Amino acid sequence: MSDTFLAWLTVLPGYTLPLLLASLGLMISERAGVLNLCPEGFMAVGAMTGALAVLAGYSPAVAILCGILAGTGLSLLFGLATVVFRADHTLAGLATVALGLGITGVLGRPYVQKPFDGLTRLSETSWGEGLPRLLGQQNLLLPISLILVLAVWYWIFRRPSGLSLRAVGEDPAAADVVGIDVQLTQLGAVLASGALGGLAGAYLSVASAHVWVEGMVAGRGWVAVAIVIFAGWRPRGVLFGAILFGGAEAAMLRLQTQGVEFPLYLGAMLPYALTLLVFCIACARRGRDNGAPAALGRVYLRQDKH
Amino acid sequence: MTHRSLNDASPTPQQTGAGEAPALLLKGIDKAFDGKVALSKAGFRLAWGEVHALVGENGAGKSTIMNVATGVYGPDAGEIIVDGRDVPLRSPGDAVDAGIGMVHQHFRLVGRFTVAENVALALHGAGRRVTLAEAARLVSEKSAELGFGLDPNAVIGRISVAEQQRAEIVKVLLLGARILILDEPTAVLTGDEARALLTLVRQLSRSGHAVALITHKLQEVSDHCDRITVMRQGCTVMDAVAMEETPVDTIIREAFGEVREAPRRQMAAPGAELLRIDHLSLTQDTPVLDDVSLCLRAGEILGIAGVGGNGQSELVACLNGVLRPDSGRIALSGEDLAKASPAHRRRAGLRIIPADRFDSAMARGLTLAENLALTGLADGRFGPWWRLSRRKMKQAAAKSLTAFNVLGGTPSTPAALLSGGNAQKVLLARELAAGTKVVVAHSPARGLDLRSARAVQDLLAEAVADGAACLLISEDLDEIMRMCSAVSVLNRGRLSAPLTGSDLTPNRLGELMVGHA
Numbered sequence: 056m057s058d059t060f061l062a063w064l065t066v067l068p069g070y071t072l073p074l075l076l077a078s079l080g081l082m083i084s085e086r087a088g089v090l091n092l093c094p095e096g097f098m099a100v101g102a103m104t105g106a107l108a109v110l111a112g113y114s115p116a117v118a119i120l121c122g123i124l125a126g127t128g129l130s131l132l133f134g135l136a137t138v139v140f141r142a143d144h145t146l147a148g149l150a151t152v153a154l155g156l157g158i159t160g161v162l163g164r165p166y167v168q169k170p171f172d173g174l175t176r177l178s179e180t181s182w183g184e185g186l187p188r189l190l191g192q193q194n195l196l197l198p199i200s201l202i203l204v205l206a207v208w209y210w211i212f213r214r215p216s217g218l219s220l221r222a223v224g225e226d227p228a229a230a231d232v233v234g235i236d237v238q239l240t241q242l243g244a245v246l247a248s249g250a251l252g253g254l255a256g257a258y259l260s261v262a263s264a265h266v267w268v269e270g271m272v273a274g275r276g277w278v279a280v281a282i283v284i285f286a287g288w289r290p291r292g293v294l295f296g297a298i299l300f301g302g303a304e305a306a307m308l309r310l311q312t313q314g315v316e317f318p319l320y321l322g323a324m325l326p327y328a329l330t331l332l333v334f335c336i337a338c339a340r341r342g343r344d345n346g347a348p349a350a351l352g353r354v355y356l357r358q359d360k361h
Numbered sequence: 362m363t364h365r366s367l368n369d370a371s372p373t374p375q376q377t378g379a380g381e382a383p384a385l386l387l388k389g390i391d392k393a394f395d396g397k398v399a400l401s402k403a404g405f406r407l408a409w410g411e412v413h414a415l416v417g418e419n420g421a422g423k424s425t426i427m428n429v430a431t432g433v434y435g436p437d438a439g440e441i442i443v444d445g446r447d448v449p450l451r452s453p454g455d456a457v458d459a460g461i462g463m464v465h466q467h468f469r470l471v472g473r474f475t476v477a478e479n480v481a482l483a484l485h486g487a488g489r490r491v492t493l494a495e496a497a498r499l500v501s502e503k504s505a506e507l508g509f510g511l512d513p514n515a516v517i518g519r520i521s522v523a524e525q526q527r528a529e530i531v532k533v534l535l536l537g538a539r540i541l542i543l544d545e546p547t548a549v550l551t552g553d554e555a556r557a558l559l560t561l562v563r564q565l566s567r568s569g570h571a572v573a574l575i576t577h578k579l580q581e582v583s584d585h586c587d588r589i590t591v592m593r594q595g596c597t598v599m600d601a602v603a604m605e606e607t608p609v610d611t612i613i614r615e616a617f618g619e620v621r622e623a624p625r626r627q628m629a630a631p632g633a634e635l636l637r638i639d640h641l642s643l644t645q646d647t648p649v650l651d652d653v654s655l656c657l658r659a660g661e662i663l664g665i666a667g668v669g670g671n672g673q674s675e676l677v678a679c680l681n682g683v684l685r686p687d688s689g690r691i692a693l694s695g696e697d698l699a700k701a702s703p704a705h706r707r708r709a710g711l712r713i714i715p716a717d718r719f720d721s722a723m724a725r726g727l728t729l730a731e732n733l734a735l736t737g738l739a740d741g742r743f744g745p746w747w748r749l750s751r752r753k754m755k756q757a758a759a760k761s762l763t764a765f766n767v768l769g770g771t772p773s774t775p776a777a778l779l780s781g782g783n784a785q786k787v788l789l790a791r792e793l794a795a796g797t798k799v800v801v802a803h804s805p806a807r808g809l810d811l812r813s814a815r816a817v818q819d820l821l822a823e824a825v826a827d828g829a830a831c832l833l834i835s836e837d838l839d840e841i842m843r844m845c846s847a848v849s850v851l852n853r854g855r856l857s858a859p860l861t862g863s864d865l866t867p868n869r870l871g872e873l874m875v876g877h878a
Contacts, residue, residue: 226469232469
């Protein structure tokens with residue numbers, strides 16, 4: 056039994072980190088008041104671009120950087136639409152997801168199912184040979200991601216610029232009159248969500264699967280959207296939510312490989328059922344104030360006559 | 362004249378020391394919103410060391426011109442000169458840099474943040490990096506200096522409106538503002554709080570600040586201001602006139618045109634009993650309404666005075682049918698309505714004018730015709746269930762708008778574009794339509810200029826003279842004293858017995874309002 060647990064713990068980061076990174080970025084964007092449904096799209100372009108870069112002969116580190124850039128590029132489109140041209144956040148988000156999935160479908164087709172050597176595990180590096188399996192199976196993105204969570208928490212709650220970010224999401228008019236550039240802040244936050252979404256996607260292909268398959272994001276972007284709400288827009292909650300959902304997915308696949316009789320589709324469905332369940336409980340417990348930034352999804356126009 | 366700044370913590374920009382140039386000079390300002398002219402060649406001159414009143418009707422352009430002065434709106438034309446320098450105010454940040462600070466009517470504070478976080482945010486926006494601890498210290502110091510006693514770590518959403526206003530003033534001063542603009546600051550305050558604020562404003566002006574005070578209350582203007590500027594329909598009609606040279610009635614005439622003196626309501630012989638409330642109680646954590654009973658007859662206006670938050674909103678919600686009281690009876694002409702739906706109550710003749718018309722009575726985005734028709738859709742007046750006659754709606758609306766003297770809107774104008782007074786008249790037109798037995802009016806004239814307030818009060822009085830009854834819930838004692846023949850006081854959910862005749866004095870009401878009985 057403890058072997059099963061250890062095995063689960065070993066594969067846990069592989070399922071948790073993409074969710075963690077994507078929802079962390081999403082949280083930044085929504086803290087600035089931009090309702091962001093894009094992670095599925097960001098992750099898709101990040102995953103494909105990362106895989107393509109490796110197949111083109113670049114190192115995994117560069118490939119991951121390419122994934123980040125791709126996610127950022129797509130988020131720039133979303134940011135222009137919502138922040139600069141004041142499009143409806145929900146519609147622009149859905150369109151961005153469709154665009155991301157479409158691009159990967161078209162550009163990625165020739166590269167589907169071509170395995171490659173992705174990011175090295177710690178045990179494969181020169182200095183990490185003696186590491187126990189639990190650590191040795193991981194890669195550098197695990198510590199980096201954990202540090203990122205801490206850094207984002209510190210930035211949002213302890214730095215003046217984090218205060219500005221939250222103010223824009225809570226009350227853009229109040230932020231505006233004290234001289235904070237609402238649009239610039241929101242655009243920056245959207246780009247951050249794109250970068251982290253792209254990183255999450257690149258993790259899937261370059262660090263985890265070592266192959267690119269169309270549709271490999273498989274709804275994780277939507278789970279990220281749910282995690283952020285579940286987390287009440289707090290970094291700690293995001294970490295916990297990502298472990299919860301990632302852990303459930305990992306456990307499901309573990310059980311299947313252990314030979315537990317289980318209908319495949321029921322297993323695939325379970326994370327979503329869990330999402331729904333956890334959601335209902337979390338929201339019912341929290342009552343009216345779910346922690347959402349007060350101006351989330353609202354388009355701010357200074358020249359509005361109130 | 363020298364200007365000593367209260368803000369030694371911050372640099373004071375544009376400190377010329379000459380003092381001869383006006384603190385703020387706005388010349389020939391034009392501003393239109395979507396083609397609707399809000400300001401036309403408007404001007405404003407504010408000198409150092411003075412308290413300057415800016416007076417005018419709702420929609421006269423007072424808030425708009427001050428929003429131009431603080432960089433919130435860019436003017437279409439005109440000059441803005443701050444302390445003798447031509448300053449382009451392209452954004453609120455530019456105004457902060459120029460030393461201009463505004464305390465808005467609706468405070469620009471983030472409700473979930475603490476006082477210190479709001480201040481840190483503002484300072485950060487102005488390019489000054491402070492930690493939260495430093496911000497908290499600055500707030501404590503400034504608050505002590507002004508005699509405020511603010512807790513820097515209190516969350517804005519959990520403190521009283523008066524404290525929020527203090528936080529806003531502290532914030533603006535810490536930003537280095539020497540030109541202060543206060544937009545109807547006393548509208549949300551009790552009498553004592555307002556006096557304290559106006560005293561503070563005087564102190565600030567003595568220490569060299571320039572203060573502009575937008576207000577509707579002429580008493581404040583004559584007691585606390587040095588000069589006055591009057592605006593009307595987007596133009597400046599009296600430009601920086603010294604108060605002592607100006608009789609108040611001149612100001613009233615310039616600002617509002619001829620105002621009819623509201624007739625003190627004549628006592629009609631009370632008619633049949635229309636509304637009876639027996640032992641109404643409601644508990645939400647603590648008792649909100651405690652054994653409230655009252656009786657209202659046709660031709661009578663019963664006033665319910667009291668400081669806001671003592672159960673007024675809950676009483677209105679219980680009457681409306683939105684809240685279900687724990688116990689008690691509400692009877693209209695003998696019919697028990699305590700468990701009736703809002704629609705049923707409305708059919709029975711109970712009409713509500715809520716305190717916030719856009720929150721729970723009218724829809725901003727709908728046209729006036731649509732808003733007026735909302736309550737008549739069920740009875741087939743505008744066509745059967747499968748058809749809505751826009752023609753009939755517009756005809757009925759045009760008739761109502763004329764009858765209630767609504768200006769600035771046609772049946773197809775969105776409700777959001779009307780000024781407060783006219784929007785309130787539209788609501789009255791709807792609620793006082795045929796079949797009204799009892800009108801419950803909650804602060805019907807709050808936030809309205811003198812003339813609109815009188816018009817609203819007259820409309821209520823007319824309805825009562827025609828045989829309806831009115832329950833007037835208001836914090837404005839002048840209004841209550843003028844309108845009502847009997848007044849009860851709501852204090853901590855308990856309703857006093859009505860005062861009438863010679864017992865009905867402002868002093869007696871005041872005692873009951875603050876009493877801890």
